[in-house]
Amino acid sequence: MAAARALGLAMLLALGPLALADSHREAVLRLVSIGSAIRAEALQTKGMLGMDTDSRMTPIECAQLFQDIVSMSNLQALSARNDEVVVRWHGQRELRVQIRRAPALELEVHDSAGPACTVTSVAGRDSEGWRGKLTPVLLDFPGLPKGPAQAFPVDPVRSPDGELLK
Numbered sequence: 001m002a003a004a005r006a007l008g009l010a011m012l013l014a015l016g017p018l019a020l021a022d023s024h025r026e027a028v029l030r031l032v033s034i035g036s037a038i039r040a041e042a043l044q045t046k047g048m049l050g051m052d053t054d055s056r057m058t059p060i061e062c063a064q065l066f067q068d069i070v071s072m073s074n075l076q077a078l079s080a081r082n083d084e085v086v087v088r089w090h091g092q093r094e095l096r097v098q099i100r101r102a103p104a105l106e107l108e109v110h111d112s113a114g115p116a117c118t119v120t121s122v123a124g125r126d127s128e129g130w131r132g133k134l135t136p137v138l139l140d141f142p143g144l145p146k147g148p149a150q151a152f153p154v155d156p157v158r159s160p161d162g163e164l165l166k
Contacts (some may be wrong), residue, residue: 027078027085027086028077030080030085031069033099034085038066038139039070049105049119050119050120050134050136050137051117051137052118052134053135055116056113062109062116065109068089070139074091083098084096085097095109095116104122107120119137
């Protein structure tokens with residue numbers, strides 16, 4: 001595996017700055033695409049998204065990461081592969097952000113220790129199967145008026161940030 005990485009790096013260096021620029025551009029485009037997908041899903045499902053309670057990140061930390069993805073702040077796109085992008089968050093922590101639709105939107109964040117945070121659309125969960133397993137994550141969307149309809153996710157009145165959905 002190390003030999004394959006070394007060969008890949010050597011090939012990138014041989015191609016010069018243009019290849020590095022294309023790789024970075026692809027990472028930035030993927031990151032923007034993920035932010036757009038989060039926004040579209042929240043608008044389509046009226047913000048019904050939640051964080052898996054088994055996630056290692058705290059609800060506040062996970063919410064801040066996804067807020068930064070949506071607002072494109074505090075992130076540096078490093079590389080992109082298949083359906084994931086590697087970012088540096090707050091100039092320190094490297095994270096892999098992956099998005100998929102199976103059948104609902106699902107976003108996974110991994111750090112060096114493995115899976116750190118999973119956010120999914122409640123609409124995709126089986127009837128009541130999601131209750132007690134997701135924590136709401138509240139986000140603001142730049143350019144949209146603030147108010148209950150733009151809150152992210154389920155029911156911020158009944159279930160404030162950091163509490164289990166009931």
